[in-house]
Amino acid sequence: MNTLSPTRTGTGASRAGALAGPDPRPGIFDELSKRELRRAMLSGIAIPGYQVPYGSREMPVARGWGSGGLQATLSLVCDEDQLKVIDQGEDAGVNASNLRRLITEHTGAGEETDTRAADIIQSRHRIPEQPLTDGQILVLQVPNAEPLFRIVQEMDEQRRMHAEADYAKMWVWLYEDIVHNGLITAAAGYPVLVEGRYVMTPSPIPRWDVPKMNDSDAITILSAGREKRLFAVPPHTRVVPLTFDDRPFEVEYTPGTACRLCGSDDTYLVEEPGENGAPGTWSCSDTDFCTRRRTGDAPADVAGQPVELARAALRRATREQEETS
Amino acid sequence: MITPAPAPASAAAVHPEEPAWLELDQLTERLNLAVDRAMGEAGLWAPMLAARAVRQAEGDPTEAAHLLRAHRAALPRLAVSVPVATSELRVVRRISSAFRNPPGGQILGRTVDYAGRLLDLLPEDEGRAHVTDEPLAPADDGHLHHDHDHDHEHSADPVAVERVPGNVLAILREMGLVAPLPERPDDPEPYDITRRPARPGAPRSAWLQTMARGDTGSLVHLWWYGCDWRPDHEIPGELRHGALPVRIAHPHTGKPVTVAEVRVSEVESFYNVPRAAAQRHLGVGYGICFGHNERKSIAMAGLDLALAHYDADSELHHDVLLTLDGLDSTGYAQHLKLPHHVEYRSVLDRAEAAGQDANPPGETA
Numbered sequence: 198m199n200t201l202s203p204t205r206t207g208t209g210a211s212r213a214g215a216l217a218g219p220d221p222r223p224g225i226f227d228e229l230s231k232r233e234l235r236r237a238m239l240s241g242i243a244i245p246g247y248q249v250p251y252g253s254r255e256m257p258v259a260r261g262w263g264s265g266g267l268q269a270t271l272s273l274v275c276d277e278d279q280l281k282v283i284d285q286g287e288d289a290g291v292n293a294s295n296l297r298r299l300i301t302e303h304t305g306a307g308e309e310t311d312t313r314a315a316d317i318i319q320s321r322h323r324i325p326e327q328p329l330t331d332g333q334i335l336v337l338q339v340p341n342a343e344p345l346f347r348i349v350q351e352m353d354e355q356r357r358m359h360a361e362a363d364y365a366k367m368w369v370w371l372y373e374d375i376v377h378n379g380l381i382t383a384a385a386g387y388p389v390l391v392e393g394r395y396v397m398t399p400s401p402i403p404r405w406d407v408p409k410m411n412d413s414d415a416i417t418i419l420s421a422g423r424e425k426r427l428f429a430v431p432p433h434t435r436v437v438p439l440t441f442d443d444r445p446f447e448v449e450y451t452p453g454t455a456c457r458l459c460g461s462d463d464t465y466l467v468e469e470p471g472e473n474g475a476p477g478t479w480s481c482s483d484t485d486f487c488t489r490r491r492t493g494d495a496p497a498d499v500a501g502q503p504v505e506l507a508r509a510a511l512r513r514a515t516r517e518q519e520e521t522s
Numbered sequence: 523m524i525t526p527a528p529a530p531a532s533a534a535a536v537h538p539e540e541p542a543w544l545e546l547d548q549l550t551e552r553l554n555l556a557v558d559r560a561m562g563e564a565g566l567w568a569p570m571l572a573a574r575a576v577r578q579a580e581g582d583p584t585e586a587a588h589l590l591r592a593h594r595a596a597l598p599r600l601a602v603s604v605p606v607a608t609s610e611l612r613v614v615r616r617i618s619s620a621f622r623n624p625p626g627g628q629i630l631g632r633t634v635d636y637a638g639r640l641l642d643l644l645p646e647d648e649g650r651a652h653v654t655d656e657p658l659a660p661a662d663d664g665h666l667h668h669d670h671d672h673d674h675e676h677s678a679d680p681v682a683v684e685r686v687p688g689n690v691l692a693i694l695r696e697m698g699l700v701a702p703l704p705e706r707p708d709d710p711e712p713y714d715i716t717r718r719p720a721r722p723g724a725p726r727s728a729w730l731q732t733m734a735r736g737d738t739g740s741l742v743h744l745w746w747y748g749c750d751w752r753p754d755h756e757i758p759g760e761l762r763h764g765a766l767p768v769r770i771a772h773p774h775t776g777k778p779v780t781v782a783e784v785r786v787s788e789v790e791s792f793y794n795v796p797r798a799a800a801q802r803h804l805g806v807g808y809g810i811c812f813g814h815n816e817r818k819s820i821a822m823a824g825l826d827l828a829l830a831h832y833d834a835d836s837e838l839h840h841d842v843l844l845t846l847d848g849l850d851s852t853g854y855a856q857h858l859k860l861p862h863h864v865e866y867r868s869v870l871d872r873a874e875a876a877g878q879d880a881n882p883p884g885e886t887a
Binding site for chain 2: 251
């Protein structure tokens with residue numbers, strides 16, 4: 198029985214092709230790994246907010262530089278897709294540009310900066326101001342996947358708490374924060390409750406972006422490469438920031454500030470300190486949206502919710518101020 | 523007789539601004555420990571690729587390991603090798619600090635252990651003239667010949683000694699000092715840390731794999747830091763460096779065929795940890811990694827001993843499984859260089875709000 202079948206005589210490489218599926222381009226991520234990621238993402242979508250472990254592969258970027266997001270994006274992206282990559286809301290940042298180039302070079306996807314035209318948006322620390330639509334996928338890079346890590350360190354205990362929805366310690370932690378500091382000091386990566394079941398970190402997006410995750414038309418995938426787990430928020434899922442009835446959720450807002458470029462006061466603004474004691478200036482962190490606002494190509498009223506929350510907080514603060522004075 | 527080789531035309535002299543290209547064999551032969559370390563931390567045996575990686579990473583073994591791992595991650599798995607016993611190890615170095623003269627003998631091999639740490643201050647051309655005709659390590663008779671003429675023959679290969687001595691562990695087992703090998707008809711498949719994230723509670727195979735490709739510095743630190751669990755140190759019963767065959771089952775006959783050979787450093791350490799039960803057996807710790815990296819396998823064996831004596835939810839298990847990977851720790855450290863101003867703005871907002879809350883505007887500050 199020594200007749201060698203043609204497949205048996207194939208070289209290692211060609212047999213590898215038969216095992217791992219077609220790979221038209223020299224890959225940075227093989228088909229079997231992509232399949233594992235897709236399965237994990239489907240599990241995540243089926244159980245919103247649940248952390249699904251996966252065997253994170255080593256990527257051509259350092260862990261902490263979006264290796265988890267990169268694996269998710271590479272598993273999702275198709276040749277006809279338009280890909281947008283942002284870091285801190287910017288398309289042009291060095292890291293965002295490098296990631297975008299890496300992905301488009303190794304897939305057939307096209308580079309895109311316009312949020313409206315992108316099929317997949319990989320982002321670090323921001324959700325675009327432009328409301329996402331049905332069919333879009335937002336991939337968020339996650340440095341610390343576990344929202345309970347400040348409260349309990351043992352991974353078994355964290356998993357038990359999630360499994361039993363035992364978040365009492367989380368509530369106590371938030372309550373103690375108010376007792377010590379007068380308010381909840383959680384800044385970026387504010388803990389949220391997903392569909393009334395799992396407490397989740399929304400990745401270190403600012404609180405400004407948290408309401409955008411609620412009832413979104415798009416799919417959100419959150420992937421942590423170093424911690425080897427991902428979780429997801431399917432479309433039209435309730436995402437509620439954890440807070441108390443008498444402590445409304447507050448987003449970042451500095452009264453009187455507006456973008457120095459487009460004049461917006463209803464977007465997430467970041468400060469650029471002035472030199473030699475000059476007052477700082479503010480600008481939009483979402484550069485695509487800022488550019489389109491300037492050309493009149495952006496909606497005049499976006500998302501609504503963050504800025505309403507901000508203004509509500511401001512009105513409340515002013516009222517309290519009036520009451521005390 | 524040594525005839526000084528003509529000094530090779532220095533590329534630096536031709537292009538003063540462009541240093542000479544580093545050839546791969548220069549890296550594998552002259553910077554072999556760096557190449558070995560990169561392979562060990564990558565978990566990939568591929569000396570030529572590793573040499574490229576070290577060159578591309580400008581000599582940084584951690585960065586080189588990252589290049590190799592990213593490359594490896596994209597390769598399909600063709601086969602799973604058949605387990606080999608390390609009693610087959612063809613050693614080029616083998617020492618036992620447990621016995622004066624273990625069966626098979628002490629084989630010192632190539633090491634810098636016993637040389638005085640004197641910085642080589644020979645003029646460059648003199649040094650080059652010596653090494654072009656000389657083996658790097660002392661000859662078998664232990665003396666160097668660069669400072670005198672001689673007419674006796676030297677083996678061209680400094681690692682010509684090849685032996686397959688029995689394991690010291692087997693001797694101790696025969697003496698009844700170490701627990702006999704358990705009957706394991708159900709020998710479980712090892713945990714695969716490259717496919718399943720290893721978390722506390724993972725079996726020993728997971729922690730051994732994690733340590734075998736862990737960052738050398740982190741591993742040595744953790745072992746050194748964790749020393750306080752024992753009043754004195756463990757004894758490496760045996761430290762070996764040599765070649766192991768890699769075998770896979772032949773696709774037709776099903777019989778094992780040797781397809782490659784890897785070099786490993788292996789350590790078996792012993793320690794008698796007193797326990798409540800009347801235990802008469804020595805504890806055994808095991809360390810192994812690709813290439814020549816003795817301190818890594820020593821630290822690994824020491825930690826393996828310690829891990830066996832702690833519960834799965836202990837800090838040591840957590841630290842070994844989750845903090846030793848060089849890609850993880852350096853990646854996280856490096857990511858701090860990325861812009862964080864969106865997050866920072868959010869933090870400042872809370873700090874300001876907390877400040878206002880502490881000093882409401884209506885009150886005097």
